[in-house]
Amino acid sequence: MSVRRVSVDHLLEQPLSRGLVAIPIVLIVAITVVDLQVPNDVHLGPLLVIAPALTASVAGTRQTALVGVLTVAAQVLIAVLHGGLTTPNHLSQITALTVLSALVVLLRHIRERRDRALSLARSVAETAQLVLLRPPPRRVGPLRVAWMYLTAEDETQIGGDLFAVARAADSATRVLIGDVRGKGLGAIAEASLVLGAFREGAHRYATLPELVAAVDDSVHRNLQDVADTQHDFGEHFVTALLLDIPDHDSQAEMINCGHPPLLLVRDHQVTALPARHPVPPLGMCELPVPTRPTDPITVKAGDLLVLYTDGVVEARSPTGAFYPLAERVASFLPTTGPDALLRQIHQDLLSHMGDGPADDVAVLVIERTTSRHLHRPHLAAHALDGRPRHHADESPREPAD
Structure with a gap:
């Protein structure tokens, strides 16, 4: 009997982890629908940043980038249907959400590279230790x-x-x-x-x-x-x-x-x-x-x-x-x-x-x-x-x- 250590990257590739990506998408839809139903002086769009941040913790760079794009698109939809795309408030929200989503994707990419390097180092160490x-x-x-x-x-x-x-x-x-x-x-x-x-x-x-x-x-x-x-x-x-x-x-x-x-x-x-x-x-x-x-x-x-x-x-x-x-x-x-x-x-x-x-x-x-x-x-x-x-x-x- 022996147990193998499973890397983080491997876990993220499993169906369960991929299924967790559905949670941020559901949040995007829910926040968008609720924001369109509330009065114009109530703005829930900034909460959309939760989606890419949550995705980065359960999925890879590509999935995080996709959710980031969907997040910005949802904010644009809210702006078009809820007061106008060119209003200062909506423009600032779209800009801020775009920047934050990009930062989240960048940080997830850096973390993914470091996880890959760590996984390689562990593999080399495991081989060396087996030889010893x-x-x-x-x-x-x-x-x-x-x-x-x-x-x-x-x-x-x-x-x-x-x-x-x-x-x-x-x-x-x-x-x-x-x-x-x-x-x-x-x-x-x-x-x-x-x-x-x-x-x-x-x-x-x-x-x-x-x-x-x-x-x-x-x-x-x-x-x-x-x-x-x-x-x-x-x-x-x-x-x-x-x-x-x-x-x-x-x-x-x-x-x-x-x-x-x-x-x-x-x-x-x-x-x-x-x-x-x-x-x-x-x-x-x-x-x-x-x-x-x-x-x-x-x-x-x-x-x-x-x-x-x-x-x-x-x-x-x-x-x-x-x-x-x-x-x-x-x-x-x-x-x-x-x-x-x-x-x-x-x-x-x-x-x-x-x-x-x-x-x-x-x-x-x-x-x-x-x-x-x-x-x-x-x-x-x-x-x-x-x-x-x-x-x-x-x-x-x-x-x-």
Whole structure:
């Protein structure tokens, strides 16, 4: 499920909006008829300016210009039938109405050009953001993946949260979820550093510690190019959690760089897996970390892994209560795969907040299946939007071999 932001210009092209143009025309007719019925010392013609002003708010430049012409024509008709066209009063009214209608049309034209430029800028930004935060495949090896992303800022598709899923060279899947300090547009460049380094190194490094070291080194070397490290030195870092999940072995590895703990769902039980060997966040340490020990975790067929950013557990209700993710996931069980669980989290989180998120939110739900067929990853067609986005595989679960 995904929702696309609809531009103002697109809305104005809909039949409903075009039908609203009938309201100014009805006003023109009504004002004209009433003005012709009242005594000569009562002048309702100046009220005709309402018509082009109202049209400009619901239609485009051409419709506004047409209504403006009809408005002036109505004023001319009133002048001819109600006292004479050449009277000073009617001439001044016609002149004033012509000037005001022209100004309304000009302002609507300027607004239309600005809306068009804004729509183009949004389209370019949407494309760039899609390139940066590529949606994970539905299926990677024996894993099924569902994801959700909510942004704290209305005009962005992504913010400081990030995730990626990539294949390793040794029949394994590497998973990354992270959170850049800050949110919105200022954190996108920093997120791009981590994502680029992870995607480049996921298939090049044989072990997870080597991959984390490479990503951390890349963040150290390039962070000053995208962040204002002179004024807030030491305040730019990225919390991250990385997984290495083999295709043919239930023993996976995890390195947690200051990120919220992973949730493991097995046999209708939810277990938080905090790091036994915590590692500092990426980009925080001046000197290279000598060793990055991994935490072994067991991921069996049917297990669900819930990875999330702190925007989930720090989401507050109107009364100020934090969102209890682990408890809520336990209440949703039993579920039938990552898609159903993700939809329940999505709906429940929005209901808990009662409004848009105050921080970026990202959730990955991964299920290990019993299938031995390593399907080629493919992406589902989906729409981008400004705030709520999530992807869930709607296809039926594949049978076990």
